[in-house]
Amino acid sequence: MPQDHSVVRLEDYQPTPYQIDRVSMAFRLDPMQTEITTTLRMAPRQGSNNSQALKLQGDEINLIGARLNGSALDASHYEATPDSFVLHKPPQETFILEFVTRVAPDNNTQLMGLYRSSGTYCTQCEAEGFRRITYFYDRPDVLSVYEVRIEAPKDVPYLLANGNLIDSGDMDTPEGFDTAQAWHYAVWQDPFPKPSYLFAMVAGDLARVEDHFITRSGRNVALHIYVEHGKEDRVAYAMDSLKRSMKWDEDVFDREYDLDIFMILAVSDFNMGAMENKGLNIFNDKYVLAKPDTATDTDYALIEAVIAHEYFHNWTGNRITCRDWFQLCLKEGLTVFRDQEFSSDMRSRPVKRISDVRQLRARQFPEDSGPLAHPVRPEAYSEINNFYTATVYEKGAELCRMLKTLIGDDGFKDGLDLYFKRFDGQAVTIEDFLASFEEACSVNLTQFSQWYRQAGTPNLVATYTYDAARGQMSLTIEQSCPPTPGQPTKKLMQIPVRFGLVARDGSSATFSGIRDAKSGGLIGGSDCTLLTLTNREHTYIFEGVSTDALPSLARGFSAPIHLRTNLTLEDQLILVLHDTDPFNRWEATQFVLMDHLIRQTRANRSSSIAVDQPVNAALIEALKTCLLDDSLEHAFRAQLLQVPSEADIAREIGKNVNPDAIHAARESLRQELAKALGTTLVELYQSLQDGGAFQPDSASAGRRALRNGLLDLILAAGEGTAKGIATAHYNEASNMTDRFAALAAMTLNRSTAADALLTDFHDRYADDALVIDKWLSLQASSPQEGTIGKVKTLMDHPSFSMSNPNRVRALIGAFAMNNPIQFNRKDGEGFKLVADIILTLDRSNPQTAARLANNFRSWKVLEASRQTSAERELRRIANTEVLSKDVADIVNRCLQ
Known part of the structure; x- marks a missing residue:
């Protein structure tokens, strides 16, 4: 077990006794011995106790030398370990502290600090990676202006860092390097003070795609995206997303970009999705690279969102x-x-x-x-x-x-x-x-x-009654929040509840005003759409209600809550058909489906022979009506088709969860829906034939989503003619969205044609790692017996690498997150497989190992025998002699 169990507490926060206002860094790049000279201009912080020693953080630092105000420090003046640097008697006025450190980027498997990905030098410093480069106050409240010089052989043509390029050129080959190699340098300066976690340095032989953006004040900003050679044709959508993000942030939030250049680097080895380093964003290539025959609509949407997210950080995260x-x-x-x-x-x-x-x-x-x-x-x-x-x-x-x-x-x-x-x-x-x-x-x-x-999801219980004689509706809402670790009791929350009224006959319903039942005071008039909860319980009286109506509550999911009401299934079906709020229309559909699924799950558990619960006939008709309603967006109708996931059902059941019973209930419902809607599904599917050349826009993606959702449900009824439809869908697909949807439908519905198509898919895309990730994930997500053996076999596949987080997430992460029936097996083999991989991975990449360990978080809601198996593996991990702090923290909290 790791020896350091220190806990950092918010209440202990203190500013650093010294501040660092300027940082100068020089990198002399080498795969095994990059030398970094860091010069810090420091000063005592006014009002701090500066009689204490100066202590800076490090992490596996190899210190070559240290200087104070230009003079070499004698060993008696400081104490240096790989994890810290202590200057015993720092000056009490502005001073210059200099370090020379050495790192081996090729050996950095943690992918924190400075490392190499496919030959490209890059950094990842959030949250505490900068201390793996040099000693520093590695915390977000230390804001400094950085100037960075990068030196490298010319076969590393691009030398990049935060800010603006202020100098570059040729240089003499440094002493100790092959004189046959020509060298060059680049100097970057970031004029905006930033914390160390936003530092970035990149160097490599890369392809560059260029564009520009004119800000609203008329500045011309250069836009550069760097990728591996041969992938230039996959960045157009990322560039377009960036330009739209910049324009949108100006229009909606009045935020204009502030540097002369904005750069994005896409790398294949990255622990996270992306990083918002000032002016030089570093991305997992999954969120940059896309073209129609390799990326799905989901990929396009994620690229758009992640590009925007990291750009928006320029103000919400970087400037502030x-x-x-x-x-x-x-x-x-x-x-x-x-x-x-x-x-x-x-x-x-x-x-x-x-x-x-x-x-x-x-x-x-x-x-x-x-x-x-x-x-x-x-x-x-x-x-x-x-x-x-x-x-x-x-x-x-x-x-x-x-x-x-x-x-x-x-x-x-x-x-x-x-x-x-x-x-x-x-x-x-x-x-x-x-x-x-x-x-x-x-x-x-x-x-x-x-x-x-406060942690925890608040519970709201809403009860309504309608008095036709008085034209009044009474609505009582009570809030509570369950205990969570460290917080057994909770304070009352302020909760916004958007609402509307939906007439039972589908017509519009109005009211004249809302009063508080306790005080009698007027809360709102006929235009009121928001209730604000502040007490344990509120009762509202709606006056002048025009017709028998139902409350539609928490519209647009106006708060992250669990909501329970006294609406009946028949009431919910009225909302499915007539609610004018799209979210609540979908929510009502999910409620009716979930009610059936829970009843079916309980029936499966209470009998050795599955007893099918009848599917609500009115629900079938309501779904049919919605599916054929051309006034509804294709994408919205695709959402209505999606049956709640097995994880959704487990969350609703909440305790003594049996994943096998849940899986059987869900598959039974899908089959019944497919059979009941059979002709409707096929006819609608056929009406949505491929619309020509692929376009990533919302309307086109929505049409594909509906068509592919229909295909999946058609297959749920059994192969029959559906096998031929799905095979044709796969073979005739003009884009990855449709081809992979057909492959997934065949695989997850256990079609006899699935294995042949999986082989064909691999052969088509064997050289494309991001596409093969989809292939790995799909097989790891299969609910059928034998998946654990398949996952073990795929770990030996040439496409899989334990050192690449994308591959680990694609195979092992997908198994643990997307395959509850196999991960939570009664025999414990699923838990054991993931625990083994956590222990293996922990030795090289603790962050990725810890994220895998997160998948054990819900083990206590399982039935007793599965809990026993999960706890056994968690304790095996926890009792390992050498364990990273990352994994130990997750596992120990899971065991509390």
Whole structure:
């Protein structure tokens, strides 16, 4: 077990006793012995206790020499270890501290600090990677201006860093290097103070794609995307997404880009999705490279969103950064909200909202209800890399959305404008962020701030009654929040609930006003669409209700909550057909489907012979009506077709979960829907034939989504003629979206033709790693017996590499995340497989290993025998003699 179990606590925050206002760095690149000279201009911080020694962080640092104010430091003046540098008696006025360090990029398997990916030198410094390059105050509140000189042989033509290029040219070959090699250099200067986590350096023999963008003030910004040679034809959509992001941020948030150049590097070895380093974003190539015959519509949408996300960080994260890592949601949650809004404007806003909520429920809700639960702003951590979570990102975005809902669009813009004006160039806190809105909008957000401090998903229970004689509706809503680790009791939350009324006959329903039942005071008039909960229980009286109507609550998913109502199945079906809010129309469909699935799951568990529950005939008719409604977007209809996932069902059941019973229930429902809608599905599928040349726009993607969803459901009824339809769909596909959809439908529906098509698919794309990732993931996601053996076989496949995070996520991550029936096997073999890989990977890449360990977070909701198997593997990992802090933190929290 690792010896360092130190916990960092928010309450212990103190500014550094010294500040670093300027950093100069010189890199002399070599795969095994890159030499880095770092010069820090430092000064005591006013008001700090500077009698103490100066201590800087390191991580496996190889120190060659140190100088103070130009003179070599005697060993008696300092203490240096690979993990820290301590200067015993630092000067009490401005001084210059210089280090020479040496690193081996080719040996850096952690992919943090400076490493090489396919021959390209690159860095990853968030959260604490800069300390693997040199000694530093490696924390986000130390803001410095950087100047970086990069030296390398000329066969490394591109030398890049943050900011603007200020000098470049030829140089003499350094002493000790082959004089036959010509060398050159480049000097970059970033005029904007930044924390060390935003530092970036890149060097390699790359292909460059160029464009430009004219800002609204008339500045011409050069846009460069760097990729491996031969992949230039795959960056057009990324470049287009970047330009649209820049324009959108000017139009919607009044944010203009501030440097002369914006660069993106795509690399194949990357722990994360992308990194927003100032002016030089480094991306996992998965989120840059796309062309119709290698990327799906999902890939295009993700590229658009991630490009936008990292660009938007230029203001929400870079120009204004977080004071400490506890404030991580300040940059990530706000920027996720911004990229969601961008994608909503670029595509279908209702469908984007449904997609975001699906992801929130799939990733964040289980986090909130399990041993890894933590507030959006945590109070303590032992390993910061493990808090780049769905809670910080996705739930953090929901908090921004709720804030906008509460104070209105204009108020939200005024608050953000004040925030940008007041804190530009600073490292700030959640309190600073909220204070900007309080001042700009004259509101009190004290209760709202509890959303940042409390873990867990609030429960709302809503009960309504309708009094036809009085023309009144009574609506009572009660809130509660379950206990979570470290927070057994919760304070009341401020919760915005958007609402509408839906008449039972489908006509419009109106009301004259809303009163508080307790005080009798008027809450809102006939135009009111928002209720704000602040107490444990509220009862509202809707007066002058024009007709018998149903409440449509939490429209647009106005808060990240669990909502339960006394609406019947018949009431929900009325919402399916007539709700004018697209999200709640979809939500009602999911409710009716989920009700059936849970009843079927319980029937499967209580009998050794599956007893099929009848599918609600009215639901069949409602789905049919919606599918044939041409006024509805194709993409929205595709969402209505999707039966809740096995993970969704497990989350709703909540305890003593049997994945086998859930899987059987879901497959049974899909088969029944396919049979009941058979002719409708086939006829609609045939009407949506390929529309010609591939276009990545929202409408075209929506048509493909509906057609491919129909194909999947048609196959669920059994092969028959469906096998021929699916095979033709695969063979005749003009793009990856359609071809892979057919392959996935055949594989996951266990078609007899699947193996032949999997072989054909591999042969077509054997040389394309990102496409082969899809091939790996699909096989790892198959629910059929034998998948564990298949995964083990694929680990020996030439396309798989344990050293590449994309390959690990594609195969092992897909198995653990997307295959609940095999991962959660009764015999424990699924848990054992993933635990073995975690232990193997932990020795080389602890971050990726820890992310795999996250998949054990819900083990306590399983039935007892499966819990025993999962706990055995978690304890095996925890008791390993040498274990990284990253993995130990996740596993120990899972076992609490």
